[in-house]
Amino acid sequence: MNLINNKYQVIKEFNISNESNTYLALDIINNKNVVIKELVINNIKNWKLVELFERETKVLKNL
DSSP: OOEETTTEEEEEEEEEOSSEEEEEEEETTTTEEEEEEEEOGGGOOOTHHHHHHHHHHHHHHTO
């Protein structure tokens, strides 16, 4: 069982790239499906990608 932060069980990997990874996961505490996107900061060569990731995070939090 692949867990993230001892709370999210990864169900499926979607977009796996050098810059970011996206997963469908189950929040095992609240029993809800969630989407997790992580930024692979070590592989970022253009810091504009970090700014875009932060902007995307703000937008998604407001949905």
